[in-house]
Every structure is written in C-alpha cells, then in structure tokens.
Amino acid sequence: MGDGKQGEDHVLRLSRVDTKILPPDGGPRYNRLIFCKSPYLLQHAENPVDWHPWTEEAFARALSEDKPVFLSIGYSTCHWCHVMERESFEEKDVAAVINRDFIPIKVDREERPDLDNTYMTVCQMMTGSGGWPLTLLLAPDKKPFFAATYLPPRSRQGAIGLVELLERVTQLWRSDRVRLLQTGEEASRALIRLDNQAGGEKAPDEAPLGKALRQYSEGFDERFAGFGPPPKFPTLHNVSLLLRLWRRSGEKRALEMALQTLHAIRRGGIFDQLGGGLHRYAVDRHWLIPHFEKMLYDQALAVPAFLEAFQASGDVALARAAREVLDYLLRELAHPEGGFYCGEDADSEGAEGTFYLWTPAEVEEVLGKEAGGLFCRGYGICEAGHLEGKSIPHRAGEIKDLAEKEGIEPGALEAALAEGRRALFEARQNRVRPHRDDKILTGWNGLAIAALARGGAVLGDPEAVEAAARTADFLLARMRSESGRLLRRYRLGEAAIPAFLEDYAFLLHGLLELYQAGFVPRRLEQALSLAGEMDELFSDDRGGYFDTGRDAETALVRGRSSQDGALPSGASLACLSLLRLGRLCGDSGLEKKGERLLGSLLPQVVRHPAAYSQTLIALDYALGPKSEVVVVAAPGGEPPDHLLQVLRGRFLPHTEVLLYRPGDRCLEALSPLVRGKEPSDGRAAAFLCREQSCQKPVTDARGLESLLDEISA
Template sequence: MSEAADASSNRLAEETSPYLQQHASNPVDWYPWGEEALTKAREEDKPIFLSIGYSACHWCHVMEHESFENADIAAVMNENFVCIKVDREERPDLDQIYMNAVVAMTGHGGWPMSVFLMPDRRPFFGGTYWPPTSRMNMPGFRDILTHIHRAWVDRRGDVENGAAELTNAVATMSVPDDKPQQLGIGALQNAMQKLVRSADREHGGFGRAPKFPHAMDLRVLLRCYKRFGNDEALEVVNLTLDKMARGGIYDHLGGGFHRYATDAKWLVPHFEKMLYDNALLVPTYLEAYQATGNEQYARVVWETCDYVLREMTSSEGGFFSTQDADSEGEEGKFFVWSKQEIDFYLADHEEDSGVFNWAYGVTEKGNWEGKSILERQPYTAEEDTPFGLDAAGLERVLEELRSQLFNARESRIHPGRDEKVLTGWNGLMIAAMAQAGAVLNDERYTQAAASAAKFVLKNLVKEDRLLHAYKDGRSRFNAYLDDYACLIDGLVELYQANFDERWITEAVQLAEQMIARYADEEAGGFFYTAVDHEELIVRQKDAQDNATPAGNTMAATALLKLARLTTRTDFEDRAIGTLDAISGVVASSPLAAGQGLIALDFLLGPTQEIVIVDPNQSEEGNEMVAEVRKGFRPNQVLVRTTGDTEGPLKTLIRGKASPDGKTKAFVCEKGVCHEPVGDVASLKAQLS
C-alpha cells in the first residue's frame, strides 16, 4: 500500500478518543472498529490486526514509537492486514473478549493488546507488547507479522482450526461456569481468612510486586472487622492504607493515587492516574476513617477529592478519565525531584529543604533513576525531629513546604490528560464525591457530585437509553452494564448526600432500563451488553472484579440499596438472583469478588432504613443526619424528608409523620420500625 500509508489516509483523525487521535499521523493505515474495516477484511480476504490500548498506557506509547511510527513495519502491516485501533476505555466489550483470547493463548494479558483476527472477527493469535525486532527472548513484531502472513497464505486450515479452538475458549471464559453456591455468613468468613492470609504483613497490600490498591478487598475486610470483630482484618486495612498514603503511589504534593506500585513497598508507581482508582479509594479511606477516627485518612480523602476537582473535572461538570504516566516523553518526569531542585525552591529559609528532604527521603543519590520519588518516612509522634519540632509543628511546616513545591511543579509540562467522560467511571466518582461531602461535611464535594450527575443525565442519555462516552460535544456508544450499575449507585449515594429526590427518580428509571436490556432471564444476573448491541463473537457476562467492580456485582449492590429506599421487592429479587448467578465465583474466588461480597454483606444485614422527618429543616435534623454519618455503619440507607411525597420514596416515608411539627427519626429494618425519637442521643442509642 504505497500512497495509502501517508498521514492523510489515516481515519483516526476523525475519532473523539485521544488515544486514537494519538495514532492519527502514523504511517499505518489504521481504521477504527466498524463496518468499513470489517467489510474490507472480508472483501480482500485479509486477516485483521487489532491493537487495543488507552491514552495513559506507557507501553502503548512505546510500541507506537517503535513500530507504528516505523515506515517499513507500517508498510508490511498495510500490505497484508486490515489494521484496527481500539481505545479499550471506549470499547470495553471488545477489550474483554479479546483479552480473554490473549489470556487463553499466553496465560497473561495487558496493554497494548495485539490480536490477529479472521475477517469474521474470530481471534487466532495474539499477545501484548512486542518490540520491533527480537530481543531478550521476546519475538519481534516485524517477524510476527511475517510469520502470520505466511501462515495465512500457506496454512489457512491451521489458522481456521486455531480460530475455532480459541473462540470456543473465549466463549467458555465469557460466562461464569462455577457451580452455584449457597451464600451466607460463611462466604464472608472464607473471604476474610483468604484475604488476611494473602496480605503482606510487612508492607501492606496483597501478594507481591506489582502492588495494586485492591480497594474493594479492603472494604470487605472493614465489613468483616465490624461483623466478626476480627482485629487482624482491621490491621491489614490500616497497614495497607498507611503504607499507600506514605508511599510513592500517592502524590504527596497534588493529592490522588497513581495506578499501582511496581515494587512491594509502594515506592515506585506506574505514574498514570486513573479516575476509577481514585473513585474507589476515596470511600475506602472514608470508611476506614469512620471505623478508626484516624484523621490522616480524612486528610487523604480531602487531598484526593481536591485533586479531582482541580485536575479531573470539566467546566461542564463531568469527570475526565485519565492522566498519562509520561510527560516530555519520559515516564514520571513531572512527579520526581532532584535534591538540588528542592534545595533551590525551598531556599528562603535555611532549614526548610532539610526538613522536607528528611521527611520525604530525598537524597543526592535519589531512590529511582537518579531522582527522588517522594515517600513519607516513618516517624513516631512521640519522637523529637532532628529540627526540634513536635509532631504538630512538623505537620504545619510540611504543609507549607508541600504547597511551595506544588506551585513550583505547576510550571512543569504536565502529563497528557484524556478528557473523555465515561458514564461508569463518572458513576463511581459521583458516589465517592457524594460520600466524601456527606462524611466530611464539605459541600464542595456534594456539589461536584451533583454537577457531574446533571452532566451525565443531560449529555449521555438519548431518548430512553444511556450512552457510554462523551468527548468534544459528541456522545457515543451504547452503554454497558457497568455504566448503568455504577451510575445508579452514584445517584443513590448522591441522594443520601443532598436528599434531592430527583436522583432516586432517575435511578429507578435507569434500573428499569438496565433490567429490560441486560437481564439474563434464564440463568439470572446480567449480560455485559444490551440485547440490541452490535453482535460480537460472544455475549459477555462478567462476574469477576478487575480494576473496577464487575458489572454484575455493582448491579447487585446498586439494586439492593435502591430496593431498601423504594421498597421495590422486584429490585431486591433481581439483586439476589444476580448474586445467586455468580455465587460460585463469590464463594470460590473471593479475591476476585470484592464488590460481590460488599453486596452480600449488605443483603445479610442487619440493614437499617433511617428516615428523618424534618418539616422545618431544623438544626436538630442536621445533627441527626451528622450522627447517622459519623460511625462506620455500611449497611444502612438514609432518607431526610419534610413530609409525604408522591415520588419513589413514598412507601418508605408513608406513615412516618411528625404531628407536632418537630423533627423525628425512624430507625427501621425491612419496614419494621423502632419508636420514633426526637433527639440525637436517642437516635444514637437506636443506631448502636
């Protein structure tokens, strides 16, 4: 393909995805996924080369630079293949299917994902990153292209057989095949034991390097601590949260968490920042704060939420997706420091840089590639610092020094930002911001959650269906199951933060759409794609959590909360049916079913419905709400109302009145209520 290899032929320039646009000037004749590319493959009888990645992926950038910008390699690709580039964040349905294929072939997955397909979309070979030429026991991409082309021409039967076998394997992996199990208290005990056994009791987290946050598993352990009184469960949570908050995985100057740590001690992160990681860690630190009263956990939440407001929120209210690991072509360059830089920026007072360098482990040698990743050094409050500061004085000084260095860092070239607004990830952050606003009594976060919810409902709803992604004024792609489930959960949490019944009305409508389009009426649970979605080689049914909660476990969680608020038994039945459908995974693989265990804990209860009838929006009502939010009581829903309503909360509120016009609180379980109380002390007694 001679002339078609120039930049003007590349169709990705018309796409909204920043990841696809990054490849728009490649000499590769890229197509987006769609009928044009698939038809070309069929008509020309060429295999498809499918490359899947995302904008914040470091190795995706490496493979682009090494291979996709190489004119010779691009010529081979263009001559022998139909080349399709996909943003996994826009098309998680494709990513799931072909990731299963890669895992079936190689035993592991990752990005960039590189898969070769038949013209009918069945996979027959794949892997992840390949260097341009063979090195260090890794096959070269150029050689792979040659071998695949020869096999296509000379051994088509073998390729066909491989595609058939691999597609069968993908189909098997796409639907949970574990035998159903009876779920009860025993499943939570089993999960607690396995999580505690797999915990790193020195550095926190689970397993060895690389270390991921495992936010959902930590929340499971908090619930097990509360339910069973198991101190080990709480110790694992505290150690992990402390180590992460001190380590390099946390941005000590700007707030927020990087994707994961490449080492066991949380020092060296993969520097990309993802909206969903921070959305999942905010409620984890919040719940630990409620359980322990540790103010450092509240500080992490404040700093993380402030980071999201400052750097990951659009002027229209939606939350952006990711920030790159790289800037100026180097991974981590924006975030690391030399001792000379810190000494220069903190030169106003002689001891300032000494205090900071001591507190964050900054040395001449550095701790990573000659530079220093900031890592808060262990320090006991009872000890005197080398600078004669007590603990409180040290923290005051460090707060000011962090601010100075943050301002200095702002002059650097920032990492790229993917400004797609994704419905599901926004749902997660809406829930996180709403919970942070409620627990920390910070209206900024509640308002941010409300603004994002308005944005999504305005821009990502078309007629009676939800859409998946928004960028540059264009809303695209039918929603996936987790878009519905996460947004429903976010709206439920937002209602409990500001008590605007609109959010429950919207959540009910979305839940009804989700059931109508995604429910598996035969086996229970939900499919990942809607009944009228583009036909793919399999219809996925996800049950295992990955970096984000599985669609089914999140759907169960959201429906259980919504059922308690609306008294809709059909929602609860759907949630129970969903947990039953994935019960084998929850029981046998608890480390992959954290969100499902959170839902199970809520279902098993006791779960309270708390209704505060407050006709005059009184200060007493404010104090009652604050009391409900104060402790760690994950299995409850909260309603505050001035009186009767005709909305979806009407059944729960009906009969709960305040004839004398004074504030009353009703604590109930499945509609059976204690005597109403009119003061905070009595409410506290009933809650405990």
C-alpha cells in the same frame, strides 16, 4: 504523536487519497483515526500504519482482500502503549509490513470495554497473562488466532519481534491457513462456553466471606501491607470489603489489614504527596515507585475506602487523605460543564514520571537550604534518588520520630512540611504536565458521583455534593441518544457508543449515593428509571446480566464480566445497587432481582472469593442485618443536621437513610417507609426501622447514638 485539538482543526480541510489522508498544505499525513474523538486513537492518527477504527468496513475490507486483521487495543495514558507506538507504529519499515499483509485496527479499551474484555480473555486463555497494549491477530470473521501484549519491533533476548511474527503468520496464512483458523475456532468456542457458564443459583450464606478473609490474611504483606507480590495495585474495594468482614465477624485482623494498607498507600510514592490523588500502581513491595498514570476510577474508589476506614476507626488522617483525593479530582479532572475526565498520563517530556520527581537541589531552590533539607529528610528525597537519580516524595517516617530527631515539636514540623508541600506544588505547576485524556465515560463518572457525594456528606462539604449533582445532571442530559438510550463516551460535544452494563450499574450506584448525600427525591426517581432500563437491556432472563445490551453490536459473545479487578464488575455493582434501591423504595421486586443476580454470581465466587470483593460486599449487604433510618425534618423543612452528623460519622454498611419533610408527596410515592412519620413534639426525629418494624423516634444525637449502638453491636 497527534494532538486531539490539532486533529479537530484539520477535519474540515483534509482529503482522502487512497488509504491515507493528506492535508493540502503538505503537512503530516493522517490515517482514518483523525476522524475519531478518542484521544488514544488520535494519538495514532499520524502513524504510517494504515489504521482503521473498529468498523464493519474494516472487516469487509479484510474479507475482500483476503487478509487477517492486526488488532491493537490500548488506552491514552498507557506507558507501554506509548513505547510500542514509538518503537513500531511510528516506524515506516514496521508499518510497511503491517499495511502490506494485514488490515490494522486500533481500539481504545476505555471506549470499548466489551471488545477489550473479549479479547483480553482470549489473551489470558492463550498465554496465561494479559495487559496493555493488547495485540491480536484475527480472521476476517473476528475470530482470534494469536494474542500477546507488548511486542518489540524485532526479536531480542529470546522474545519474538513484531516484524518476525507478522512475516511468519503471513506465510502460514498463505500456506497453512487451516491451522490458524483452527486456533481461532477453538478460542471462539472457549469464549462461548465461558459466556454460557452462567446458570443455576447458589443460596447466599457466610461461607464465602469467611474464606475470603482467610485468603486475604494469607496473602497480606505483614511488613509493607497490601496483598500479594509486586506490582501492587490499590484495589481499594478490597479494603472496603475487609471493613465489612470486621464489622460482621469482629475479627480485628480484618480491620488491621485494611488500616495498615490505607496508611501504607497514603505514606508511599503511589500517593502524590504534593498534589493528592493515587497513581496507577506500585512496581515495588514498598508502595514507593509507582507507575505514574492517574486514573479517575482509582480516585473514585479510594475516597469511600478512606472515608469508611475513618468512620470505623476515628482516624482523622484517613479523612484527610480522602479530602486530598477529592481536591485532586476537582482541580485537575473536572470538565467545566460537569463530568470528569478519564485521567492523566504517566509520561511527560518524553519520560515516565518526570512531572513528579525531585532532586535535593530542586527542592532547596524552591524552599531554601534549611527548609529544603528538612523537607527532603521528611519526604525521602536523596542524592541517589529512586529513578534515574531523582526521588519520589514519600513519608520517610512517623512525624513523632522525625520531630524528635530534628528537635522540633511535632505540630511545628507538620506545619513546616505542609508549607513545603504547598510551595513545591506551586513550583511544580510550572512544569510540563502529563497528557490528560479528556474524554468523559459514563461508568467512571458514576463512580466519581458516588465518591463526591459520600465525601461531601461525611466531610461536610456541600460543594462536593453539588459537583456530584452537576455531574449526574450532565450525564443524564448529555449522554443519551435521541431515543433516550444511555451512551458511553462524551468528547468535544459528541456523545457516542451504546452504554454497557458497567455504565448503567456505576451510574445507578452514584445516584443512590447522591440521594443519601442531598436527599433530593428526584434522584430516587432517576435511579428507578435507570434500573428499569438496565434490566431491559442486559438481563439474560435467568437472573444474570450480560455486559453488552441486547441492542448493541457484539464481538463473538455478549460477555459476562464477574471478577472485580481494578474496577468492580458491572454485575457486582448492579447487584448491590438493586438491593439498595429495593430497600430504599420498599420494592420487593427490585430486591428479588438483586438477590437473583447475586445467586447467579455466587457459584463462581466460592472458588476464589478474594477475586470478587465487590460481589462479596453485595453478599454481606444481602445477609444483613438490614436497617433503615428515616429522619423526619421539623416544621420548616430544614435538614436536622445534628441527627445526620451522627449517621454520617458511623460506619453503617447495612443501613440506608431517608430524609422526609412532612407533606413531601414525591417521596411518599417513592418510599412507603416514610409514610405516616411525623416530627416528635415539633422537633426533628429519627426512626430506626428493622425487618419492617420501626422503633419509637428519638430527637437528640445521644438518643440516636444509643439506637445505632444496638445495630452495631
């Protein structure tokens, strides 16, 4: 596969010869993708397939040559994308069929979520399922008439192969094109109907929350935790919702499902026991065997879920899990100038999971026979293994049970296992690492800002808050066009692609979390500006939001993604952020925008609420009871840590916090809540405000605890 840096080095010395690009030294041939910045597209730059990136030039060529388009959508760390590349796109005979009869286009779904969402919806409508690589055939007008996911190169076991499919479609294109185009017209009309479904509003009430709790309860895996059959995805915004359902209803079942799921994930092979961080998903019911890729957004969504569960339960193991995820994020995915890379591949050395797997002999070589044997028993590493004779480290049982069996004090056992993890982690660093997708995406980085800010605040880690601030500054300075328009992707010094709704919404969410971690008023100013841009670009003028800006290219439709899958939808997080920003700034107009957006989403939510967890988090927030705490610093302006620690130790999903240093004209202009509030007898004070009315201030931790007990009851 092509290497991104190698591709950059060749750009200046390549020449175009017909549709292929030939280096003068007789080295490997390159196609048009060599001029792209996407690591995924660069991986395919040496394919014999005559790939185009998604451009109008490609569709113009399809029209002029009277050929259909072969569209392939995937991403850099996708295992099955690599498989299809090896089997088909690197094979000259398969490439010859594609090049002869089609105009091939390759798309990075992470750069272009709009295209991915549009054509994935088509695939799901046509086949009932979806996934990556996503394979479509389009007419030159971009209308799809065939959709599938992974296809083998040749037919096998009753499944049609890529070559046979393309040859059959070529025959139909020449002899019965009307039938193919009819399919495309029907699919396009269905997309337009979906796009226009948004309309009307539903008043918020608690009914969808209760229905969601019942659905989660019915789908809960009582033995191994999590929801539904394998494959099991973390989808930890579901856990965040369950914590809110517990807080609202008092149903212990909701809290138990949340905690059991988090502990099962932390103990399982889906969690990297040596280096921290979550893998993409588990293929089995036990959370043991993961699909090994690691995505930035999974890490970013895991941190607040673990931290909120820690606040709700007091279980410090959950706070440690959040710390381990943050450590991985900062160690392996951080860009030196600010920002975070997309993730790491599942494959290394030509196979999936090689970097993460161990045999007992490999463990003992590092730790010695006695310590190695103990570690293997503690982490389930056995001779039989789990994948091709090798084992995935996972917690094989409770510490107290293992300690009793081994005749060791639990504390001594924990220390021994921790030392084993450290030594094996260092040894693992000498292995060939999986490929890292080093592009920076604005939306995913917005989630990372939120995770770092929340983690830094709750765990008392100013370096994490600083990393969040550095990332926000990087995005706001480097991820903009000359006109100031926010952009989607940054790599190798280039920012490009107009940002989508999820980029604006996720960054807005990150800025709000960053404000509440460091209480720098400038972050509220930035959030207000971003919210205004978001409304201008994406509003449909009926209360809803499109995924694509009014100034950007669209494929067939502008799209409206409302379901919360592995990632929350842009609309759901935009809704919550508008409600929060309106509260923090006392701006009823912003709150009304959030309420209208929520109302536009609810008609879809009521049918299957468990599929809309982030929207239900916004609904729970909108229903309240709402409160704000204004913490006023004492003369001198030092943060009153004794009061902030109380607030950060509590699970307060409906409470916003402002820190006011008397005389701060900037914050006074941004938020009327702080005006007129002063220290109490020269001491820092906390004012609890509910329904535009503030109680008498308290100055000590115990007094604040008592006030918070009232709103938590």
